[in-house]
Amino acid sequence: MAKLKINGTLVEVDADGSTPLLWVLREQLGLTGTKYSCGIGRCGSCTVHIDGKAVRSCVVELSGLEESQDIVTIEGLSENNDHPVQQAWAELDVPQCGYCQPGMIMTAAALLDNNPAPSDADIDAAVTNICRCGTYNRVRRGIHLAAGIKQNRRSS
């Protein structure tokens, strides 16, 4: 039994050590917000946070994780769908089909944690997730808007 800290709670997982974190989340823990799309770490649909960093969970094996690590999924990003990125996304109606968006949102949230006021070039470098519907321009605007929301929350 492996122990993991997911969204602030310690959980026990009964799965083969070679199982990718993505499938542990989806099939052992029922956290299906994290999506499978490519399985090779290319598209970013499965992005979660591990110790505050955006990580593609389809290429992280269970055996490589420790219970001291903080793993946060889209379900744990906020209590009430009110993380600045989620608020900005709602304001701009960013998602289309929405399948890539949990990964997109987790990527954006990690970017803002490390860089509260990212430039367009910073966003270009950090957001390498694939969206086939084509939400990129709203994602960019959403990140700028979320940076502002975060800034306002901090100062108020």
Place this chain on the structure above:
Amino acid sequence: MSAVCVKVSRREFLIRSTAAGAGFALGLHVPMLAGSAVAAEGAEGAAAEADTPEINAWVVIEPDDTVIIRIARSEMGQGTLTGLAQLVAEELECDWSKVTTEYPTPGENLERDRVWGSFATGGSRGIRGSHLYVRKGGAVAREMLIQAAAESWDVPTDECRAGGSLITHLPTGRTTTYGQVASAAAELWPPEHVELKDPTEWKLIGQPVKRLDTVDKLDGKQIYGTDLKLPGMLNAAIKACPVFTGKLESFDAAAVREMPGVRAVVAVEDNAVAVVAETWWQAKTALDALPVTWDEGRHASLSSADIEKMLDDGLRSDEQVFVGNANGNAKEVLAGAAKTIEAVYAYPYQNHATMEPMNATARWTPERCEVWCPTQNGEAALEATAEAAGLPITQCDVHKIHLGGGFGRRGAFHDFVTQAVSIAKQLPGTPVKLLWTREEDMAHGHYHPITKCRLVGALDADGQLTALHARISGQSILASVRPRGMNEEGADPVTFQGLQADGDHAISYTVPNLLVEHAMRNPPVPPGFWRGVNINQNAIYLECFIDELAHAAGKDPLAFRRSLMAEHPKSLAVLDAVADKIGWSKPAEEGVHRGLAVVKTFGSHVAACAEVSVDEGNLRIHRIVAATDPGYAVNPQQIEAQVEGSFVYGLSALLYGECTLENGAVVQSNFHDYPSMLLKEMPKVETIVMPSGGFWGGIGEPTIAVAAPAVLNAVFAATGKRIRSVPLKNVDLG
């Protein structure tokens, strides 16, 4: 368009299935509970909804005034769910903040004599193909609510008005809510006739309201097909013969049967094998370890080079050639012309690559088969289910789930449903979720068809176009997918999208002598409708060649186009709009170059102007101005989203989209060798939505067609190089 008076058919209101209404009042948010086997196990929620009054097929109103609008078409990101709800709500005069939506099932549609019409969601028809009857559905429900209120007050209906989910008796000012009269309204006969509003009276149609489906897409709550979980469900991973038309010969189930979680190893149809396990990851792991032998069949050596030979033959041969559009005598004029220009263009196979790989969940018993799946066409999915289940269609149903991308892949083809049912049939009573790997999705697409096109144009001494001959050579979609859609001669009219004489896909130019032909050459690679379909390559062929002609004539590409568009004022208007906004009359910034494209397709007029630079061979697309005239704009902010998204889909195809064949199979296997455009490559997009009224055009596809030619024409302006074969990843721009 003035107010429309529409007759109401009694037929569509005769069957009032409270059972149906009850079951799917829960449907949209928790699709696996909808009228299903699972609902039977935990029917509490459904029972609680049993008294919810269905006013008519389109509208259910709960006592707390919640308005449930039924949506027949599928939501796959394109925003149709919200747009259709706007259309119903406009006539219903309900409070928009109280609107929610749900999908009826195709089985219910069948049972109710197709009261919801077509479920097909493709061809950019979601709004334009159903606006009239869904508005009528809203208007009929409104009149019934008014009548119920008037009867309760014992006053004439014409003294009552509806608005904001309230009914007011004008002389006394008394009011009641929709929720209060809904039960009484549900008992009434619908009115014989209803008046639809004139577009000038619309209050909700035309407003940039927020999507109804955004919130659940922000925190992981939105359930996609891949996320379904049913009690007792097992998971399946599948591998089909990688060679098209190849078969499954044998597999060694004993080699994997003891692996963790494995419950069954089964043949699927005659060409695939699946492992069924407790979890999908276990199933996939065992499938990877499963020894399989394929009978690759007669196409085992097929390569892209073989296909190219077939297409090259079609550029010259007179066999299997069909005329799609002709006027004057193009061949004669070309033969005698002082100056002719000739070019050959090519467009490759492409995969839809929806972010959510193909999947379906099925539960089969000898009496009933149910499927839960993302589909663009619930009715087609139901047909596939019944056929694979070996059961009458009335003993089957399909529960639709929001799609993680469709793009045409999940409309005409339900191979994934057939497979899921075939697997479930081998495990009676057990729900099985089949999920394809990305690799399986790349290997077994229904690909954007491959074509080439040879164009010859004649210019007179003044540089005016006098004749144009376009010979398309390549694959027909209909020949493989829908032969009944071909005309009597055996031609595929869809091949001529954007080049037709009239209609939704008419050519935007007047050419005095025109001949458009298709030499049909069908390689054994399954083709499909791929967002935009044949306009994607036809727009490159025509719009890039028009640019070549303008250059040869020594004319400005805008002026040259305009000289051919006097009889196409709406296309001209969108072209002028982009030229005006980009500042065509003034030079671009230093190092930045422009290209234009304009088409009419899916009933809409669209144009784009791209600004690019090419620095040491590196292309950068800086800015695109796009204009669209869809006739009516139901939700302008969603149109903007579709236009922006169309550039991602269209430019991904232009930059990277190519599937090649080797040893009978597709070479590309995942996003590393079939890349998609990334955010850092995305230009600024400025969208002009300019609905001119009087017609209903599509939104989801048209703009894709102008993305590639606008950029390619700009690349020529930047480099002097004509790129006639895409994708650009194969081209050295240095």
